[in-house]
Every structure is written in structure tokens, then in C-alpha cells.
Amino acid sequence: MIDHLVYGTPELAGTVARLSALGVALSPGGRHVGLGTRNHLADLGGGAYLEVIGPDLEQPVPEGPRPFGIDTLTSERLLTWAVRVDGIDAAIAAARAAGHDPGPAHEMHRDRPDGVRLAWRLTAPPAPELDGLVPFLIDWADTPHPAASAAPGARLVDLRATHPDPAAVASWLDALGVRADLTVAAGPRTFTAVLETPTGPVELH
Known part of the structure; x- marks a missing residue:
């Protein structure tokens, strides 16, 4: 099951405002203390959500790099995605x-x-050579799921990608049991989520 999409930005407030103007309502998620990031969330239906993540300038500069390569971003980007599992150790095995x-x-x-x-x-995003197209695993156990309190209104209707080696991506998706969740074709690396919103479709790249 798709758990969430990770949309990174170097400037969180501006990205939240832009997406909100397009019809993607977002609610504050929270701070990742010690990592130097914070997020805003949108419910995407079906138990999935969108995480918009960027630097939290109210935190001290972290000792290490911020997650998902946030420090190197120069513009907004759909970075990667996560799949939800029950029993992450068994899923890893x-x-x-x-x-x-x-x-x-x-x-x-x-x-x-x-x-x-x-x-x-959670696991770290695997297969960095495939540039975020392979999802990481996440297990929420008994904690409330973020989608339940995220801003409603949007719905994920398509998740697709292209890659110069689509067979390599497909092999990973098969191993994780999620091949049906992402359509992958041959071509330069692209990653696209299509959202239906109250004001019309929105594509995230």
C-alpha cells in the first residue's frame, strides 16, 4: 500500500502557499527534531498522504545533512515515496x-x-542509483496514521515514472511486492504524481 509521497522543497512556506493556491490543501505536520526539517501534509485518500518537507529554520543547523537531500535542492521536487507494511522486519526479510x-x-x-x-x-530510501523511484518501507505500528489528521480534499489518481533502466526499477518493486503501485516506462528519469483536487488536476514532478 502506498503510504506517502515525499515532495521536497528548499523553502517550505512558499511551496505550501503555491500548492494551496493550486487546490492542494495542506495542514502542519510537525518538526523532525535534530534533523532540521518540518513538514505539511495532505490526505490523498485510500490511507495515503502527501508530505511536503523542507528546512525548519527555527531549529539549529543539524550536525549532519538533512534527510532526502533537502540541503542540495534548488527547487521543489517529487523525491521519493514510501509503502506501508505491517511488520517491517518480516518485509525486509x-x-x-x-x-x-x-x-x-x-x-x-x-x-x-x-x-x-x-x-x-522505516528504512532509508534504497537504490540511490534509481533516484528515488524505489520506495522505502515504513511501519506505523500502533501510532495514529498521519493521513487521518492531514488536510482533506486531494486524491491520488496516478503515480508513474520513466527511467533508462525500467527493468531494474521493476525488479525492486517486485521484491517489495508493490509493482502495481507505480507504472514505469523507459526514458529519462521522471517521477509524476497526478492529484485530483477541488479545483482540478495537479501534477507533481
Whole structure:
């Protein structure tokens, strides 16, 4: 199941304003303390959501690079995506048995604006040579899912990509059991999410 799309930006407030003007309503998500980022969220229907993530200038500069290559972004970009699993250790083992290693699971948490703490386990985005087209795994366990409190109104209707080696991407998707969630064709690297909003379709690239 698609859990969320990661849309990165070097300037969070401006991107949130632009997307809101296009019809993609967003609500504050929270800060990733120590990582130097924060996010805004939009419910995409079906239990999925859009995460718009960028630098949190109210935090101290982190010791290491911000996640998802945020520090190197010069413009907004659909960076990668996540798939939700129940039992992340078993999902990792299954992918390894199928020939692809998504890496170990790490624990993270953040607090919502209302003070509710969300906790999850996730892998790092795998296969960096495929530039974000292979999803990472995330397991929310017993914590509230972010889609439930994200701003409603948008709906994900298509997720597609092109890549010079579509077979390599497809092999990873097969190993993770999510090939049907992303259409991949041959071509230069592209990544596109099509959202239906109250004011019409919006494409994120």
C-alpha cells in the first residue's frame, strides 16, 4: 500500500502557499527534531498522504545533512515515496530473500501540533542509483496514521515514472511486492504524481 509521497522543497512556506493556491490543501505536520526539517501534509485518500518537507529554520543547523537531500535542492521536487507494511522486519526479510536489500529499520518520532506523539520505524530510501523511484518501507505500528489528521480534499489518481533502466526499477518493486503501485516506462528519469483536487488536476514532478 502506498503510504506517502515525499515532495521536497528548499523553502517550505512558499511551496505550501503555491500548492494551496493550486487546490492542494495542506495542514502542519510537525518538526523532525535534530534533523532540521518540518513538514505539511495532505490526505490523498485510500490511507495515503502527501508530505511536503523542507528546512525548519527555527531549529539549529543539524550536525549532519538533512534527510532526502533537502540541503542540495534548488527547487521543489517529487523525491521519493514510501509503502506501508505491517511488520517491517518480516518485509525486509522477504525483500532480501527476493534479491534486494532495503536496509535495516530505524526508529523515528515527531510531535503533532496538538502534542500527540507519532512514532514509526522505516528504512532509508534504497537504490540511490534509481533516484528515488524505489520506495522505502515504513511501519506505523500502533501510532495514529498521519493521513487521518492531514488536510482533506486531494486524491491520488496516478503515480508513474520513466527511467533508462525500467527493468531494474521493476525488479525492486517486485521484491517489495508493490509493482502495481507505480507504472514505469523507459526514458529519462521522471517521477509524476497526478492529484485530483477541488479545483482540478495537479501534477507533481
